[in-house]
Each structure stands twice: as structure tokens, then as C-alpha cells.
Amino acid sequence: MIGKKMEKALNEQVNAEMYSAYLYLSIESYFKSLNLNGFANWMRVQTQEEMFHAMKMYDYLIERGGRILLKKIEGPQTEWKSPLDAFKTVSKHEQKVTGLINNLVDLAIEEKDHATNSFLQWFVTEQVEEEANADELVKQLKLMENAPGGMFMLDRELAQRVFTPPASAGTA
Numbered sequence: 001m002i003g004k005k006m007e008k009a010l011n012e013q014v015n016a017e018m019y020s021a022y023l024y025l026s027i028e029s030y031f032k033s034l035n036l037n038g039f040a041n042w043m044r045v046q047t048q049e050e051m052f053h054a055m056k057m058y059d060y061l062i063e064r065g066g067r068i069l070l071k072k073i074e075g076p077q078t079e080w081k082s083p084l085d086a087f088k089t090v091s092k093h094e095q096k097v098t099g100l101i102n103n104l105v106d107l108a109i110e111e112k113d114h115a116t117n118s119f120l121q122w123f124v125t126e127q128v129e130e131e132a133n134a135d136e137l138v139k140q141l142k143l144m145e146n147a148p149g150g151m152f153m154l155d156r157e158l159a160q161r162v163f164t165p166p167a168s169a170g171t172a
């Protein structure tokens, strides 16, 4: 059975992952308004990944005998200055999420909750990829600042991204 402190912290993380999905859905709609459908597709996949993260945590908490208490999801930002600005938001947000995951690991260690620590390692690894993906797009868009043609090529490339649930789609 999971401890009360850990239960509360994981509930907060379910909310944070759902907020991430909400934020990325908002960015998707911004890209749609610009007719950048490939960029929008990339954000849709990112939204699906965040929902996967939220549900992975939700299932784990239940498996450990915890109680899910869903809270209000904060409204996300709705406007950006440019696609670069939007991807800077993604990058900054992923860095914040990495900090949240690290705090959860610290708490699991403090609470001697080895099972939760082990469960969270999947998220630690996932965050390395999440940050790298966002950073790469920020860098590419910076290079394209004076070459708008590149943006349309990138849009076509990002249209190829598909959501693939990780093989270990269970609760561990």
C-alpha cells in the first residue's frame, strides 16, 4: 500500500501530465490557425504522449492501493508570437516537468518507497527524450528564422510523426 505523502504527490503529477496535454493541445490549435498542419500533428502526438503519461501514473497509483483524486486543470497559454516561441514554451515546460519527476524520485527515496522509485525511472528516461525532442526543434527553428522556406519543409517532416504507445504499456 502506498504512503499518504507519495499518494498525494503522484495525484499532483497526474494533474501536471494532464495540464501538459492541455498545453500541447492549445499549441496544436495555434499551429492549426497558421495552417501549419505538420507542426499541429507533432503537437497532437505530444498531447497523446502526455495523456499516456497521466494514465500510466493513474494506473500505478490504483495498483498500489492509492486513491485517485482528480483536481481542476489550469487553463493553458493560448497565443504565441511565432512557431519558435511556441516550441520555446514546450522546451521550458519539459524542463519544468523533469524537475517535478526528480522531486518525486527524491520523495520516493526519502519515504523508502522502492517500488515507486523503480516505477519513476521510466519517467526519468522519458524526460531525457522529451527535452531533447523539444530542444532540437527550437534549434532548427532558430536556424530557419531568416529562411521561411525551411519552415514548410519542416512542417512536412513533422506531419510524419505518429503516436506509438510504448511496448511496456502496463503499469510498470
Ligand code: FEO
Pocket: 017, 020, 049, 050, 053, 094, 097, 130
Ligand atoms: Fe509527461 Fe512531456 O512529459
